[in-house]
Amino acid sequence: MATSNDIETTPEQLATLTAVAQGLTTVDHPTPVLETPQDYGLTYCDVKFKAQDGVELAAWLIPCADSDKLIICNHPATFNRYGFPGHQEPWSDFQDVQVTFGKVYKALHEAGYNVLTYDFRNHGESESAPDNNWGQGFGDEYKDVLAAFDYVKSQDTLKDMTIGLFNPCAGGNAAMHAMTKNPEYFTDVKALVCAQPASINIMSNITLAGMGLSEHKAAFAQEIEKASGFDIDKMTPHLFAPNVKIPTFLLQNKDDVWTVPDDVQTTFDLLPVADKKLHWIEDGNPKRFIGYNYFGEHPAEMIEWFDRFMKA
Structure with missing residues (x-):
């Protein structure tokens, strides 16, 4: 038996904790890209660019004629730039909600914005990082955020555009992490929209409670660190929100059973900007993924x- 903080963990329990930890910190089977912007009547082109550590990322560029405004988009963990195929097995076992970001891109395009949207490392059609390592936005994913900016600056048609960010969940975590690591990239970014930024320590506590393993949080933290090198207590946007200097709009499903409202409220409260907004979805639906469809359905x-x- 393993022992952590005087709590004995059986081999069976340890195996479960190890599997959950690896599931949080690796992505072995990326979800498929089932739609393209063409399915929403949008002209687009496939582009690729590399992060600073050489990982190649797949992206779509959706041009908007006569516009000098650009929204850079990314996605939550386990998703890709299309969204999430929760209407199909086996992904429906994770959560049976299909998420389609094409509706977001269409709304942005119709409002006069160019769109650049990319798959994170280990996701969609992007390359995998070494060992498929994934930090839920708190690891090397910040390099992917910076890579999108580097790509924009390398393109004559994009480099002078006014930039905003649509970065949900782990994408928002990664953006806040990047703002902390390399604030100079964000000096001229005008606005951020982020649905459901998440603290992994809080989500993990809820997961462990549901499995009857709440007493083994310390052992689980050790498994996270062994699997990835991450300190689970540092996998939270609370540490990075104070470095966000741009107007920020957060959204959260208040009935989401995978987290607690105080988590996002704390992130919001830590934002040091005067221009900030927090919208709660309060319709009694406990499924987290409805929050990712919200801006596509209510743009x-x-x-x-x-x-x-x-546009001011």
Whole structure:
């Protein structure tokens, strides 16, 4: 038996904790890209660019004629730039909600914005990082955020555009991490929209409680560190939100059973900017993934936010 903080962990329990830890910190089977912008009547081109450590990322560029405004988009963990195929097995076993970001891209395009959207490392059609290592936005994913900026600056048609960010969940975590690591990249970014930024320590506690393993948090933290080198207590946007210097709009499903409202409220409270907004979805639906569809189905608030700071 393993022992942590005087709590004995059986071999069977340890095997479960190890599997959960590896599931959080590696991506072995990326979800498929089932749609393209063409499915929403949008003209686009496939582009690729490399992060600073050489990982090649797949992206779509959706041009908007006569516009000098650009929204750079990414996605949550286990998703890709298309969204999430929760209407199909085996992904429906994780959560049976299909998420389609094409609706977001279409709304942005119709509002006069160019769109650049990319798959994170280990996701979609991007290359995998060594050992498929994945930090839920708190690892090397910040390099992917910076890579998108480097690509934009390398393109004559994009380099002078006004930039905003649509970065949900792990994508928002990675953006805040990048703002902390390399704030100079974000000096001229005008606005951020982020659905459901998440603290992995809090989500893990809920997962362990559901499995009857709450007493083994310390052992689980050790497994996270062994699997990835991450300190689970540092896998939270709370550490990076104080470094966000741009107008920020957060959204959260208040009934999401995978987290607690205080987590996002704390992230919001830590944002040091005067221009910030937090919208709660309060319809009693406990499924987290409905929050990722919200801006595609109700784009008016998102568009108003970007227009307010990018078209003034």
